[in-house]
Amino acid sequence: MEKQQKKILVLGAGASGLAAARLALAQGAACTLLDEKDTPQLQDVRRTLGAEGIDCQLGWTDERQPHAADCIIISPGIRANSVLGRLAQHSHVPVFSELAFAAAHCPWPLLAITGTNGKTTSVELLTHCLRLSGQAAIAAGNIGLPLSEVVRQAGNWDFVVLEVSSFQLEAPAGLRPAVAAVLNVSPDHLDRHGDMQTYLGLKLQLLRQLPPEGWAVLNAKLLARPEVAEAVGERKCISFSTQPDLQADFVLQDAALCRRRQDKLETLFAIEEMQLKGRHNCENALAVLATMAAAGLNPHDAAAGLRSFTSGRNRLELVGTWNNVTYINDSKATNVDALCQALETCASPGKRSIILLAGGMDKGCSLHEARPALAKYAKAALLFGQCRQRLAESWQEAVPVTLCEDLETAVARADELAQADDTVLFAPGCASFDMFSDYVQRGQTFINIVNRRQRE
Structure with missing residues (x-):
């Protein structure tokens, strides 16, 4: 994708769409934003965007025709069978997710995490561990802060930790993270995705978007699946598991988080020192250690973060x-x-x-x-x-x-x-x-x- 587009059409006036529109404007593009709804709140948004130089059109229907655009940016909340979803499908220009559009302008390494459960906790924990180890890190994506907003604000980051949902992976590829971690995959969102195979395929899209030099971080339970092996390809891979018999690179053994090196286990951290409780949180912590290793950092540096991190609201x-x-x-x-x-x-x-x-x-x-x-x-x-x-x-x-x-x-x-x-x-x-x-x-x-x- 080119760094700049002369005319960009953004679909959806949620947080991701608004951030993408503002980033497009900051990059020198003429930007139009569409939304199917037309509420008093969105009317306020329309007036605000208009003052900023962004054309916002509400109450969009199939009968209306948008102005010509060089590309389309689609928000993750847009379903394929919706008015805006159909517009994107029938367009003859490139369609990008908000994440992919922002990533094309992002100068910092992306550490991307997806999975059915544990995404938010793992993203928050990794960001916390990075900060306490001296790295400038920020969490973005599905966690609430759009990547487009992080890029537009032009901070000085060592890493951007990205929570990625299946909805955000429906649009074509283009993310290219430095590290892509898949925590787990179990049935979820089948009302939107239809079946488990489609849902798994979307999660694996994150691995396929890795550049050749990128690292995959995987739950060892997924490694035996042929579709996972196909998605990883020839890329480097680090595995983690709470099941010692799976011979993962990072493993839970004798109530400790350990790293396997040349068939020898190196103890990194005793789980009794963690504020997080539960086997699933041990798995999240192992994923964080593996991601730090994949990013070229010393997993031992995560100790202060693991010791002090507590889960957020609504999580046990x-x-x-x-x-x-x-x-x-x-x-x-x-x-x-x-x-x-x-x-x-x-x-x-x-x-x-x-x-x-x-x-x-x-x-x-x-x-x-x-x-x-x-x-x-x-x-x-x-x-x-x-x-x-x-x-x-x-x-x-x-x-x-x-x-x-x-x-x-x-x-x-x-x-x-x-x-x-x-x-x-x-x-x-x-x-x-x-x-x-x-x-x-x-x-x-x-x-x-x-x-x-x-x-x-």
């Missing part, structure tokens, strides 16, 4: 303990695999002491995989939201289930069931968009309900 967040009952907010658990990880992390040895609150918008994924964890760790499942009936039908043989009208009702029922030493775990395992704007609002709603009830 302690809400409080009342009458010896612990309330945990894991609203970020938006799929079944994340739900199972939360159950395992919160479990009490040898007893079913978890009251699970789950439900939300159906993603079209199989729900059966949660049954073993539910049968082992949960004493009850209180189900709410759009897909509560489907959850009940799938889980009722593994755990006693109760259908609840809403989250408030589910919390009230949990309070009735909870006994001393129980844990009330809010791990929805579903998307939030049936009842909430996002998982953040959903998590805050849970916290507010719990705190209010404890005051009453």
Whole structure:
């Protein structure tokens, strides 16, 4: 892609689209931004962009024709079957993702991380470790700060750590990161992507976008899959795993994070020193160590970051303990695999002491995989939201289930069931968009309900 385009069309007026439009303008392009919606908030955006020199057109329909453009930048929220998605498909000019457009103007090495679960935690942890080891690092991408905005602000960075979602990988290639890490792949977003093979293929697009000199960082469980080997090709690869028998380069062994060198294990960090808890977070930490090694840094330099990092809101967040009952907010658990990880992390040895609150918008994924964890760790499942009936039908043989009208009702029922030493775990395992704007609002709603009830 050329460094400058004379006429650029940006699709979608979300955070990524706005940042891309402003970067295009800063690069000297004439920029037009389109969005299908036309709300009072977007009207304010249109006026602001107009004052900056960007033409913003709202309420876009199939009947309208855009001005000629040299290329199109498409936001990750645009579905292929939408008005703007069809416009991009039927255009006769190059189409780029916001990430690819920004990467073409990015002077700093990109450390890109994707996966079904653990992306945000791993990106935040890697950025934290880099900073404490003396590197100037910033986190961008799906984590909330668009890469286009980072590039436009023209900071002085050693590394940009990039969270990459499957939505951001739907557009054609062009990212070219220095390191591409794939944490894991389990069913998610099948309501958008259709099937697991398509979803996996999108995740592997990140590996295919590596330049020949780039490094792949992979969960060792993925290495045996032929499509993964094909995506990696001849590129250099570092593996990680919490399973010692997989012979990964970075591995969990004897309660320590270790590096394998010439068939000998070198201990890097004892997991008891980490603030993060759970086997899945050990896997995230191993991925961070592997990514630092791939970037040419010493993994030992991650020690200060591993010791001091704590996970953010809505990730196994302690809400409080009342009458010896612990309330945990894991609203970020938006799929079944994340739900199972939360159950395992919160479990009490040898007893079913978890009251699970789950439900939300159906993603079209199989729900059966949660049954073993539910049968082992949960004493009850209180189900709410759009897909509560489907959850009940799938889980009722593994755990006693109760259908609840809403989250408030589910919390009230949990309070009735909870006994001393129980844990009330809010791990929805579903998307939030049936009842909430996002998982953040959903998590805050849970916290507010719990705190209010404890005051009453």
